[in-house]
Amino acid sequence: MSKLNKIFIGIRESKLSRAQTEIFIKEANKSEYIKDNYCFEIKTIKTTGDIHNTHRLDRLGGKGLFIKEIEEQILSGTIDLGIHSLKDVPSQDTIDELELIYWSERVKSNDVLISNSGKKITELEPGSIVGTSSIRRRAQILNLRQDLNIKLLRGNVDTRLKKLRNKEYDAIILSHAGLTRMGLESEITEVLEFNNFLPAACQGVVAVQAKKNFVLKKIIGALSNKISEEESTAERLVLKKINANCNSPVSVYAKILDGGVTIKCEIFEHSGNKIFQSSLSADKNNIKELSISLANDIIRSVGQKKLNELDVLKDDFTYQA
Numbered sequence: 001m002s003k004l005n006k007i008f009i010g011i012r013e014s015k016l017s018r019a020q021t022e023i024f025i026k027e028a029n030k031s032e033y034i035k036d037n038y039c040f041e042i043k044t045i046k047t048t049g050d051i052h053n054t055h056r057l058d059r060l061g062g063k064g065l066f067i068k069e070i071e072e073q074i075l076s077g078t079i080d081l082g083i084h085s086l087k088d089v090p091s092q093d094t095i096d097e098l099e100l101i102y103w104s105e106r107v108k109s110n111d112v113l114i115s116n117s118g119k120k121i122t123e124l125e126p127g128s129i130v131g132t133s134s135i136r137r138r139a140q141i142l143n144l145r146q147d148l149n150i151k152l153l154r155g156n157v158d159t160r161l162k163k164l165r166n167k168e169y170d171a172i173i174l175s176h177a178g179l180t181r182m183g184l185e186s187e188i189t190e191v192l193e194f195n196n197f198l199p200a201a202c203q204g205v206v207a208v209q210a211k212k213n214f215v216l217k218k219i220i221g222a223l224s225n226k227i228s229e230e231e232s233t234a235e236r237l238v239l240k241k242i243n244a245n246c247n248s249p250v251s252v253y254a255k256i257l258d259g260g261v262t263i264k265c266e267i268f269e270h271s272g273n274k275i276f277q278s279s280l281s282a283d284k285n286n287i288k289e290l291s292i293s294l295a296n297d298i299i300r301s302v303g304q305k306k307l308n309e310l311d312v313l314k315d316d317f318t319y320q321a
Contacts (some may be wrong), residue, residue, distance in 0.1 A: 004039040007090035007269035010079035011046040011072040014156040019181045020206045082209040086202035091240040093231045101217050103229040109204035113190040115171035120190040128170040139249040142272025150319040177204035198251035201235035226265045234291045241295030261287045
């Protein structure tokens with residue numbers, strides 16, 4: 001048997017990143033050509049967001065905090081592929097030499113609540129401390145309940161769950177997809193519905209990044225989930241056109257169904273006040289035009305100056321009811 005060629009994959013140093021990567025490798029090995037000729041080796045890389053794991057993300061620069069170091073190693077040739085939670089990948093200021101070549105199946109895009117008391121978000125006692133690191137989730141909590149306290153919560157999933165169990169928080173909000181991929185669905189108290197917690201763009205999708213001339217680009221791309229790719233691309237286009245990023249209090253969600261597509265968007269002020277809400281539908285073949293139309297509606301309604309201001313939370317992240 002001939003020696004297999006190695007493909008080096010760069011990932012963040014976390015159980016979730018490893019779980020996401022194992023799922024991708026399993027999918028990639030469905031290709032007989034890859035299985036017979038290649039093997040994968042995982043390299044963990046500390047990103048800026050991981051190193052500064054007690055700081056507010058928007059104060060660290062906001063964009064690309066969990067992918068920058070991985071991208072640098074792809075460019076240098078140290079690794080061949082980077083695996084990312086797609087919601088962490090900026091929609092603008094992308095690197096010309098790199099591209100996304102694979103989109104996973106989208107897994108449960110909802111946010112979820114985990115509470116020590118077993119109570120749902122509407123049932124939590126006034127003054128309860130809810131943990132998150134997301135400016136979007138912070139605004140959505142305040143839109144629903146201004147009688148809850150909000151406290152910054154950083155770290156990987158295990159760290160966040162440990163802080164909850166240690167009673168540093170009464171409840172925390174995480175992504176359903178991450179818990180599912182880690183086999184931790186039993187921890188969930190409540191799946192938060194879209195009417196109050198529309199998710200971040202691309203939440204629940206894992207993407208693979210490589211150089212544009214990567215040798216297995218077409219073979220890996222053929223294994224990609226095409227619906228997930230189209231939905232994610234539509235959501236990212238909205239963000240790009242309005243110059244928003246993963247730290248903006250912006251929710252965008254696209255759904256392709258029965259030959260049609262619907263894109264929903266909600267935008268909040270940091271106080272929790274909802275300043276934009278829309279849902280547009282069209283034929284699936286017009287998905288790009290629909291994204292652009294939605295983005296134009298947002299800019300007309302909210303204004304680019306206001307959108308730019310929402311990128312940074314000037315107040316303390318901690319909110320006291």
